[in-house]
Amino acid sequence: MIELTKNKLAALKRLSDENGVIGALAIDQRGSLKKMIAAGSASHVGDEGIIRFKELVSEELTPFATAILLDPEYGLPAAKVRSKDAGLLVAYEKTGYDATAVGRLPDLLPEWSVKRLKEAGADAVKFLLYYDVDEDKKINDYKHVYMERVGSECVAEDIPFFLEIVSYDAENDDVKSKAYAKVKPHKVIEAMREFSKPQYNVDVLKVEVPVDMNFVEGYTEGETAYSKEEAAAYFKEQSEVTELPFIFLSAGVSAALFQETLKFAKESGSTFNGVLCGRATWKDGVAPFATDGEQAGRTWLQDTGKKNIEELNGVLKESASSWFDKVK
Numbered sequence: 001m002i003e004l005t006k007n008k009l010a011a012l013k014r015l016s017d018e019n020g021v022i023g024a025l026a027i028d029q030r031g032s033l034k035k036m037i038a039a040g041s042a043s044h045v046g047d048e049g050i051i052r053f054k055e056l057v058s059e060e061l062t063p064f065a066t067a068i069l070l071d072p073e074y075g076l077p078a079a080k081v082r083s084k085d086a087g088l089l090v091a092y093e094k095t096g097y098d099a100t101a102v103g104r105l106p107d108l109l110p111e112w113s114v115k116r117l118k119e120a121g122a123d124a125v126k127f128l129l130y131y132d133v134d135e136d137k138k139i140n141d142y143k144h145v146y147m148e149r150v151g152s153e154c155v156a157e158d159i160p161f162f163l164e165i166v167s168y169d170a171e172n173d174d175v176k177s178k179a180y181a182k183v184k185p186h187k188v189i190e191a192m193r194e195f196s197k198p199q200y201n202v203d204v205l206k207v208e209v210p211v212d213m214n215f216v217e218g219y220t221e222g223e224t225a226y227s228k229e230e231a232a233a234y235f236k237e238q239s240e241v242t243e244l245p246f247i248f249l250s251a252g253v254s255a256a257l258f259q260e261t262l263k264f265a266k267e268s269g270s271t272f273n274g275v276l277c278g279r280a281t282w283k284d285g286v287a288p289f290a291t292d293g294e295q296a297g298r299t300w301l302q303d304t305g306k307k308n309i310e311e312l313n314g315v316l317k318e319s320a321s322s323w324f325d326k327v328k
Helices: 007-015 029-039 047-064 076-080 114-117 137-157 178-195 228-240 255-267 280-292 294-319
Strands: 022-026 067-070 087-091 124-130 161-167 204-207 246-249 274-277
Touching: 007 246, 022 114, 022 246, 022 294, 029 047, 029 280, 047 067, 047 280, 047 294, 076 178, 114 124, 124 137, 124 178, 137 161, 137 228, 161 178, 178 204, 178 228, 228 274, 246 255, 255 274, 255 280, 255 294, 274 294, 280 294
Parallel strands: 022 067, 022 274, 067 087, 087 124, 124 161, 161 204, 204 246, 246 274
Antiparallel strands: none
16 A cells, blocks of 8 residues: 555545546647647637637536646636546646657656645646556666656655556557557556556556557457457556556547446456546547537537546446555
């Protein structure tokens, strides 16, 4: 079991339901959301469009979420209109990575600090790290030190540190390929093993599921990379590699597939403690917002968006484990 300070424990409870399960909504996308809105809009979409969409998502969906994850660049207005019962996570990293440089190196938002994020109302700080456990040692050592610094800042401010790890293969850019699906369990599980070490001071891991469900026997009509038994074993191994609470990210898959994935995780013996679900909940609401305006976006969120999150909550109730069992 891990030990949390009184303040960190109280903050984690603000981000969770009464049973110690996190059912959080993620809309800290910046560049990618701007592109999504622009793709559906006939006119130029400035910062106002992305800020407004985040506000709509926050207003309409946080009454059904335990927390919302936002960015400080465009998301703070949305934080102000969230449900009074929803906690607030704030992202600390710059969006994306420099595709021209080697290593997908992390970068902090220069005008922010953990102290300032806390003052802006954050209950916890989230940092997204791209990580390939098999990449050049020099690159990974740089990332290790960087995460130690972020963790130390969170310790100094006595605020929970949520580390989001997105795995990749430096030798293969096609993360949707069968070749990547084959190595994904190793990449995801070993990254979790590394960042569960105490020197990083991580409180909650936000991670991918350890397999690509599009290649699991019984979940695809195409070719498979794993039998159901193999996939289940990876979910179990993932749980056993860390003592930390961990939650799953939706990685942009459909709402239906994400829900099926959580059920499969539970059946496999996973002790995941909730989700931080982004695009699977709200991405199809971007098109009506961009094409037909604010009211169309709001109507979609009130109908399909709400349905997505309520269905997800139902699945979480049956599948997620309480982080109370991992913390003292």
